[in-house]
Amino acid sequence: MFHIKIITTGKIKESWLISAIEEYEKRLTNIASISWIILKNDKELEKETMKEKAYVCLDVNGKLPSSLEFSKMLITLLEKEGSSLCLIIGGPDGLSSTVKKKALDLISLSRLTFTHQITRLILIEQLYRAFEIYKGSSYHK
Amino acid sequence: MFHIKIITTGKIKESWLISAIEEYEKRLTNIASISWIILKNDKELEKETMKEKAYVCLDVNGKLPSSLEFSKMLITLLEKEGSSLCLIIGGPDGLSSTVKKKALDLISLSRLTFTHQITRLILIEQLYRAFEIYKGSSYHK
Numbered sequence: 378m379f380h381i382k383i384i385t386t387g388k389i390k391e392s393w394l395i396s397a398i399e400e401y402e403k404r405l406t407n408i409a410s411i412s413w414i415i416l417k418n419d420k421e422l423e424k425e426t427m428k429e430k431a432y433v434c435l436d437v438n439g440k441l442p443s444s445l446e447f448s449k450m451l452i453t454l455l456e457k458e459g460s461s462l463c464l465i466i467g468g469p470d471g472l473s474s475t476v477k478k479k480a481l482d483l484i485s486l487s488r489l490t491f492t493h494q495i496t497r498l499i500l501i502e503q504l505y506r507a508f509e510i511y512k513g514s515s516y517h518k
Numbered sequence: 519m520f521h522i523k524i525i526t527t528g529k530i531k532e533s534w535l536i537s538a539i540e541e542y543e544k545r546l547t548n549i550a551s552i553s554w555i556i557l558k559n560d561k562e563l564e565k566e567t568m569k570e571k572a573y574v575c576l577d578v579n580g581k582l583p584s585s586l587e588f589s590k591m592l593i594t595l596l597e598k599e600g601s602s603l604c605l606i607i608g609g610p611d612g613l614s615s616t617v618k619k620k621a622l623d624l625i626s627l628s629r630l631t632f633t634h635q636i637t638r639l640i641l642i643e644q645l646y647r648a649f650e651i652y653k654g655s656s657y658h659k
Contacts, residue, residue: 393534441582444631469659487628487640490585490658495643499628502636517631518610 439483448507580624
């Protein structure tokens with residue numbers, strides 16, 4: 378069983394997004410638990426992130442992996458970090474250099490800018506996809 | 519007023535996605551009309567695409583623009599093509615070389631693989647974002 382903690386800012390009100398995220402979390406139940414830490418602003422996010430010993434940042438200027446590469450990166454990190462990993466998603470102004478400096482890695486989902494709602498949806502689906510690739514299922518073909 | 523036709527395969531059943539897409543289309547009402555041509559398979563998609571005189575393909579190996587670059591590309595193409603543009607999204611096996619060869623351009627939303635549902639959501643939000651950038655609004659900051 379893997380544990381993934383996602384630290385980010387901004388509440389989600391959109392019911393369509395809540396349903397979609399819940400659906401992926403349900404599908405992940407047997408392989409990984411996902412916990413979300415939703416903070417008010419970048420200052421709180423930095424404070425919370427500094428408590429983590431190992432984390433990866435989602436940053437627009439980070440590496441641009443394919444889904445196969447993302448799966449490999451994720452599983453390698455989880456195995457190295459005792460099955461637990463923390464992912465940090467920055468607010469609209471990006472992450473501070475203090476946060477990025479301590480990160481194990483910087484990953485970019487795309488060069489495009491997404492709303493934080495869409496970022497969360499993409500991330501949870503990629504996490505699900507990453508574990509399906511790891512299990513060798515036919516989800517990612 | 520701009521006109522964007524999106525040709526793709528696979529029906530959408532997820533109510534959360536239908537709501538999200540409708541929301542962006544509503545917001546686009548005053549600047550662009552979006553029409554979706556949903557076909558059964560890649561063969562039908564190729565046949566339909568060949569009727570179009572000018573189109574752009576969404577392809578995983580295409581250019582990876584930022585949202586600002588995507589906006590500029592989109593507006594330039596729309597101005598060149600008489601305010602109308604057709605976008606082609608391939609199925610899980612990608613687009614055929616016949617379809618890609620005739621394309622004005624190949625654009626990639628990300629190196630990651632998305633479900634076709636998430637691809638449509640990303641695309642409609644990026645179209646909305648592209649027009650907001652063009653109008654100089656504060657949506658994309």
